[in-house]
Amino acid sequence: MEFKSCCKLSAVLLFLPCLFAQSNAILTVAPPQKVAAKRNTDVTAKIEVSIAAGYHVNSNAPHEAYLIPLRLTWTPAPLEVGAVTFPKARDEKYRFSDQPLSVFTGNFEIATKFKVPADAVGGQAILAGKLRYQACNDTMCFPPKTVEVKLPVEVQ
Amino acid sequence: MQVARVSLAIAAVLVVLPGCSTSKTVKAASVKPHKDRKSAPDFALKDANGQTVHLSDYRGKVVLLDFWATWCGPCKIEIPWFQQFERENKDKGFAVLGVAMDEEGWDVVKPFAQHMNINYRLLVGDDKIADQYGGVDALPTTFLIDREGRIASVHVGLSGKRDFEDGIQELL
Numbered sequence: 001m002e003f004k005s006c007c008k009l010s011a012v013l014l015f016l017p018c019l020f021a022q023s024n025a026i027l028t029v030a031p032p033q034k035v036a037a038k039r040n041t042d043v044t045a046k047i048e049v050s051i052a053a054g055y056h057v058n059s060n061a062p063h064e065a066y067l068i069p070l071r072l073t074w075t076p077a078p079l080e081v082g083a084v085t086f087p088k089a090r091d092e093k094y095r096f097s098d099q100p101l102s103v104f105t106g107n108f109e110i111a112t113k114f115k116v117p118a119d120a121v122g123g124q125a126i127l128a129g130k131l132r133y134q135a136c137n138d139t140m141c142f143p144p145k146t147v148e149v150k151l152p153v154e155v156q
Numbered sequence: 157m158q159v160a161r162v163s164l165a166i167a168a169v170l171v172v173l174p175g176c177s178t179s180k181t182v183k184a185a186s187v188k189p190h191k192d193r194k195s196a197p198d199f200a201l202k203d204a205n206g207q208t209v210h211l212s213d214y215r216g217k218v219v220l221l222d223f224w225a226t227w228c229g230p231c232k233i234e235i236p237w238f239q240q241f242e243r244e245n246k247d248k249g250f251a252v253l254g255v256a257m258d259e260e261g262w263d264v265v266k267p268f269a270q271h272m273n274i275n276y277r278l279l280v281g282d283d284k285i286a287d288q289y290g291g292v293d294a295l296p297t298t299f300l301i302d303r304e305g306r307i308a309s310v311h312v313g314l315s316g317k318r319d320f321e322d323g324i325q326e327l328l
Binding site for chain 2: 066067068094095096097101134136138139140141142143144
């Protein structure tokens with residue numbers, strides 16, 4: 001390979017991956033849409049999660065006890081927190097695992113059911129959530145991290 | 157920053173590895189020449205018995221310093237290899253040190269070590285040692301340290317067993 005061609009190819013290889021990594025995070029959460037509900041009713045909020053290509057996070061129910069599951073928790077005010085529902089996880093085999101692992105990849109949604117108490121104060125509020133995850137690719141893993149989620153709510 | 161860092165590392169390897177040179181093949185994570193080796197930062201960490209361990213205690217030995225965690229699948233693959241290296245080379249001036257980066261410390265590391273029958277010395281790491289060794293963002297990250305306490309090679313991510321074996325034999 002000629003020296004000039006080699007340099008050009010090297011430059012492309014060096015910088016292209018960075019262009020595809022604009023978010024600079026393995027897991028990102030889109031700002032959730034506002035949920036509005038009346039007192040004494042239930043409402044479901046969804047958060048949209050994206051995992052960077054080539055990576056995975058453990059599902060909410062990993063097959064192996066040593067793996068750290070995906071967890072979404074909420075501060076219970078002004079709404080009461082109900083069930084958190086994850087999508088169906090995928091069983092995938094990786095170079096480092098004898099057995100398939102239960103993982104999430106790509107884009108997916110996590111739904112949370114909330115109940116609006118009868119005595120909830122009307123108006124706007126922000127519900128604070130935390131999404132804890134632990135990510136890997138085929139050859140390496142990264143320490144568990146927590147992403148803050150802010151859900152706008154309107155009690156009518 | 158993780159994706160960008162990993163992408164840059166992969167890109168750097170891709171830049172170095174392909175056929176830019178017609179004379180020789182560059183081997184990833186091979187042992188560096190003496191002149192290119194930098195001193196491995198010393199540290200003071202507790203082992204499972206509460207004894208303080210310094211890297212400098214191992215001066216004169218070849219050390220495989222492995223940063224790992226109990227939740228790290230790729231790290232689990234390498235552990236039996238390191239057990240074998242310890243068994244086969246400990247009388248030749250070689251030692252494995254496993255630095256666990258679990259936030260929960262010994263509460264999770266001790267049962268895991270017993271379950272895996274780990275036969276080499278384990279330590280629990282902290283942010284300080286991670287910073288000293290360049291962040292250690294990805295696990296496993298393994299350093300081969302020569303008898304003079306200098307870093308001879310770095311393996312980020314799951315490596316080939318043969319790469320470690322070759323490096324250890326070259327340094328012993």
